[in-house]
Amino acid sequence: MSERESAFVLVTGMSGAGRSTAAKALEDLGWFVIDNLPPGLLFAMAEEAGRAKLAADKVAAVVDVRSLAFTSDLNSAIEELEGRGVGVRVVFLEASDEELVRRFENVRRPHPLQSDGRLVDGIARERGILREVRANADLVIDTSNLNVHELRGKIVAFFGGEDRPGLRVNVVSFGYKYGLPVDADMVVDCRFLPNPHWVPELRPMNGLDAPVREYVLNQAGAKELLDAYDEMFAIIASGYTREGKSYATLAVGCTGGKHRSVAMAEQIGGRLRDRGGMEVQVSHRDVGRE
Template sequence: MNENEGQQSQDGDGAQVSTGTTGEPAGLPEAAIPELVIISGMSGAGRSTAAKCLEDLGWFVVDNLPPALIPTMVELGARSQGNVARIAVVVDVRGRRFFDNLRESLADLEAKHVTRRIVFLESSDEALVRRFESVRRPHPLQGDGRIVDGIDAERELLRELRGDADLVIDTSSLNVHELRAKMDAQFAGEEEPELRATVMSFGFKYGLPVDADLVVDMRFLPNPHWVPELRPFTGLNEEVSAYVFNQPGAKEFIDRYSELLQLIAAGYRREGKRYVTIAVGCTGGKHRSVATSEKLAARLASQGVETVVVHRDMGRE
């Protein structure tokens, strides 16, 4: 490398960054270290939409930055005199030759006391195939194979990163506006809460939510579907909710599970986990799971946990 201080190095994608004489970022002024969010996930799952949402919220967004350059980008932000206080970096398989450097870069950031969060965009194979076919574009990793071959290869490549993610968003059934709403709910607040919870009702017959951290099965309670006067309504209806929580064990379940969640939430905070998705299921996702989700979310909110309620399958027949 040229020994001239401030030498510009150019990566394979044409991005230019300045380094010192050693080529390594110098120590960061701690008071000026910017927030960092790393956006990754499956191709076609909505990474660009998530990035644009953060950009609209005032974040400095860099798309397809090689992971090896993330610490340098954070250093530049720290030296911007507060002009770049929040950085979002999109990392994906287009930069797969740099992907092995990601873990090393994350370790470097941790050593420099940089707070980073990883947002992982997930989606089902069926939804991804449908999206690629609709735009008539190949999957970046399919090569001479099929779209599903590329999806399988990408899932394997991203498996470890998904496990390290602070926030996993399943976009299989989300449109662009719904994804933006989820991102806004997580990042629009001026103050970062200790823990954010999404309580999601669902129907087991439609499959488990892939982004669930905890799953609750409410099928141990009688189903209001078999009560003719309650069948047309949902768990948002007061009569349905009263029916559910007048059943033996229902109120006790809420009390004891809320106590358990207090223990889990304390552990999540100690481990630096800021987001949790609690999936509450029943057969069709219309009555018991909806009523329980509302009750559980209210209990969590009363315990100081910022909570969002989502009813995934309530409108299905």
């Protein structure tokens, strides 16, 4: 699907992961958004939007898992839309079990699939139902460490300028000791490089500081990794574009997410920008976390 083709956006994901915040952000951007729409009504909504002369690439629906036939209904609805010439992009909002439990407990509400069981039982059941949807989503956003303003910023960054060309790439540095980003499409491991943590004068700094950056980039293998990944990602990006994937998250990791991964993520992001044809954002998930 080219960036000029009409597209209908479906926002779904885990209960408590921020669907309502995403919907409000899209509305603020001028999108026509329907919340809590059953999958079986998606095509009817698209038809109504067409009669109202709404731009197809500014229409979104938020769907959740409360329909017991959610997966089959949603897949059928997507097939029907695409069969009628409307490209569909699925945005999946994710969060860790621990964070979802915390959010539900804060608002003192049960999980919609909890029934008479525990909160964690409802979350586990929902994950099982959504597994296929998540696997086929065009964009996965992990909201575990995002507040509502940061999530809104991500939505604005992804959907605020639909006339912008090419693939949109989020390069994020992280620390393995805090876990891999669940929304990563690709992972680059920098732990083979010597760790600036063991250099006393570099330990308080991070990979955005020039002394750390120079230390990391001057290590054996650093430039070779950057060169190799530069070439490899060009191939991957071309394939993503052919397959209609609009967004990609590249995670760059080291042990603590403070030194090596930060420096290398900045370099990878810069090289991707220099290639052109894609929009690149660089963020650092775990800087300041230690």
